[in-house]
Amino acid sequence: MRAITMKEFGGPEVLQLTEVPDPQQRPAHHLIDVHRAGVNYADMHVRNNDYISPVELPYIPGNEVVGTAADGRRFVGLTRGGGYAEKALVHHRTAWAVPDDITDEQAITLALQGQSAWHLLFTSAELKSGQTVVIPAAAGGVGSLAVQLAKQAGAKVIALASTEEKRRLARDLGADAAVDSGSANLTEEITEGAGGPVHVALEMTGGPVLPAILGALAPHGRLVVYGYASGQMSDLPSRFLIEKSITVSGFGLPNLYSDRDALPTSIEALFGAVREGWLKPVTGGVYALGDASAAHSAMAARTHVGKLSLDATR
Known part of the structure; x- marks a missing residue:
């Protein structure tokens, strides 16, 4: 599969599009084909090697994805890295089925942010x-x-x-x-x-x-x-x-990932608020997967508004 891989820490240029092995199915996880991967400030800290939780290289960034499982169900979920890719594993406890009336662009704003x-x-x-x-x-x-x-x-x-x-x-x-x-x-x-x-x-x-x-x-x-x-x-x-x-x-x-009630409660409330029309996610830009460095540059420059994401299908 295609994925954004970091082999060193540094500026946006270290985010390189590479071919890597597909992740292997694991117990208690969904293996999904990623539609959108969220871009967050935490990803920039990881790239700069000043994140609170250090990572080991080589590393695929990205902690928030929405996509489709093998059975056709759409999920939005949280990962501990690995999101900037065409496929990703999300644990059952931090993945939620996306209602049909919620779009990918809306869903990707909700899981982490x-x-x-x-x-x-x-x-x-x-x-x-x-x-x-x-x-x-x-x-x-x-x-x-x-x-x-x-x-x-x-x-x-x-x-x-x-x-x-x-x-x-x-x-x-x-x-x-x-x-x-x-x-x-x-x-x-x-x-x-x-x-x-x-x-x-x-x-x-x-x-x-x-x-x-x-x-x-x-x-x-x-x-x-x-x-x-x-x-x-x-x-x-x-x-x-x-x-x-x-x-x-x-x-x-x-710190809420292991809580059996906290995140299911909030994601359902957020889905409901979007469905009711009073919560309007703001999309700041969708970049092709290979343009992850451009997305990071935009975030660093603070020129965007709303949510930045990567389209893993292009």
């Missing part, structure tokens, strides 16, 4: 109706879904995005205010948009953005950290946390 958005808001942050929430990268894959989920839950949404085009999209998706994530006065602009300190904030940028968001939290506020897209980790100011009694938690979706 959709469920991340869901559990960030409702499991980790425990967001409630009437609360105010800050959502970073609000025009991206996780962010664009989180804006809609939070708004539907009755929260006031403050979106962060780097360009006016992206801020406009966030407002169109339901954000009550949209703030330039690169502002030198980020704390002040968040609190102004929110009408005061906020109850909940998500954070995936790192660097100077994290302390700026912390500054906008109200006493007893909650911060959930789920990434460091800037490539910079940030130290948490413990004195500041104590003074405002702020709760900080980390989030990584793989």
Whole structure:
């Protein structure tokens, strides 16, 4: 089969289209013909060799696929690598049958980024109706879904995005205010948009953005950290946390893979929301499998909106 293989770490150019043996069927797994493979920030960290969980080379990236099993059923599923390929194995516990009225393009947004958005808001942050929430990268894959989920839950949404085009999209998706994530006065602009300190904030940028968001939290506020897209980790100011009694938690979706209820519950809720029409996945671009390096370049440049994916059939 064709697959994107990394034989070294580095820039997008290390993502090479190669011929590799087909994966062999294993117990408790579906072997699927991949239609779409999701592209995520985690894949960039793997490529740069700065991911939290190191990988061994040679390596096929990709943790999110949608495709068809031998019996004709469509599945969307989560993998631990191996997704950038024409065929992939997905464990029964992290694979879900896709309803006929959900397209491949919709499904590929939901398995990793959709469920991340869901559990960030409702499991980790425990967001409630009437609360105010800050959502970073609000025009991206996780962010664009989180804006809609939070708004539907009755929260006031403050979106962060780097360009006016992206801020406009966030407002169109339901954000009550949209703030330039690169502002030198980020704390002040968040609190102004929110009408005061906020109850909940998500954070995936790192660097100077994290302390700026912390500054906008109200006493007893909650911060959930789920990434460091800037490539910079940030130290948490413990004195500041104590003074405002702020709760900080980390989030990584793989920690829910062994939970028999969490992911089945969220994926069914997401399918239902798309079916009802109020959750609208945003597609930022579909690249041929061999153009994985171009997809990574677009993600690194942050020129895209919504979900990036690879079409493994071309």
